Amino acid sequence: MAKNxxxxxxxxxxxxxxxxxxxAGASGLLSFxxxxxIIPIAQEMLHFDGGILEILTPTMSYRMMMAxxxxxxxxxxxxxxxxxxxxxxxxxxxGGPLMAVLVLLALPLMAFSIQHVVVLEEEGFHYNRWYEWSxxxxxxxxxxxxxxxxxxxxxxxxxxxxFQMNDGREIVFESDDDFRRxxxxxxETVEAGGGEMLPTVDEDDYEPSNE
Numbered sequence: 001m002a003k004n005x006x007x008x009x010x011x012x013x014x015x016x017x018x019x020x021x022x023x024a025g026a027s028g029l030l031s032f033x034x035x036x037x038i039i040p041i042a043q044e045m046l047h048f049d050g051g052i053l054e055i056l057t058p059t060m061s062y063r064m065m066m067a068x069x070x071x072x073x074x075x076x077x078x079x080x081x082x083x084x085x086x087x088x089x090x091x092x093x094x095g096g097p098l099m100a101v102l103v104l105l106a107l108p109l110m111a112f113s114i115q116h117v118v119v120l121e122e123e124g125f126h127y128n129r130w131y132e133w134s135x136x137x138x139x140x141x142x143x144x145x146x147x148x149x150x151x152x153x154x155x156x157x158x159x160x161x162x163f164q165m166n167d168g169r170e171i172v173f174e175s176d177d178d179f180r181r182x183x184x185x186x187x188e189t190v191e192a193g194g195g196e197m198l199p200t201v202d203e204d205d206y207e208p209s210n211e
Contacts, residue, residue: 013096024076031069035062035113042114047126053182056118059174060130064113068106075102118173120182122189127171140186141193142166148200159200162208170208 039062043055079099086093115133119126124142128135147162161173161183173179187197 020076020079024073027069027072031066034069035065039065039114043117046114047117047119051121053120053122053185054178056120056173056176056178058116058118058130061113061116064109064116064130068109068113071106071109072103075099078102118171120186138165138171139193140189140195143190143193143195145196145198146187146190147198147206149203149206150200151203162206164208 039057040055043057047055079095082095082099083093086095112130112133115128115135116130117126117128117135124137124139126135126137142165143163144166145164147164149160149162151158151160159175161175161179163171163173165171175183191197
């Protein structure tokens with residue numbers, strides 16, 4: 001008696017090429033506007049607490065998320081390019097696993113872009129550098145001086161505030177709307193704790209603290 005055997009269809013990546021192209025195209029389009037939506041919402045969910053004054057998102061955070069989203073179509077283009085070369089040379093294409101790993105590199109970059117944040121509280125602030133996961137806590141009393149620096153970016157003048165810490169580190173606060181809402185309280189608190197508010201200087205004249 002003959003037995004009917006079901007033949008399993010082998011996995012063929014070419015069946016998923018339309019989906020890959022769709023995801024890559026969507027990722028490229030999202031890179032231009034999604035970071036300013038995704039990052040603040042994610043940071044609010046992760047760090048929201050009734051005791052915080054404000055959550056500040058550094059510009060670098062948006063750039064990292066944008067780079068992560070653009071990385072996906074870049075790797076996709078690299079995949080199709082190398083696959084085409086293999087077909088022209090009539091050799092088996094074995095770069096699929098490597099391309100998958102390269103795409104996955106976008107995930108940690110996205111995660112670190114969300115973690116790159118400044119959380120301002122009444123007693124101090126929590127600062128995560130772009131390469132840190134847990135970050136560092138500083139009391140306002142740890143601020144030795146605040147140096148406003150006038151900078152030019154694309155012909156547009158703006159102010160950044162260089163917080164010179166007692167441990168010698170310098171932390172830059174960008175003067176965006178979120179920071180301006182609470183800077184009066186912060187400056188008063190820093191001065192009350194013994195910190196010094198320095199006069200505004202141009203970027204070319206600024207010398208970082210050596211303390």
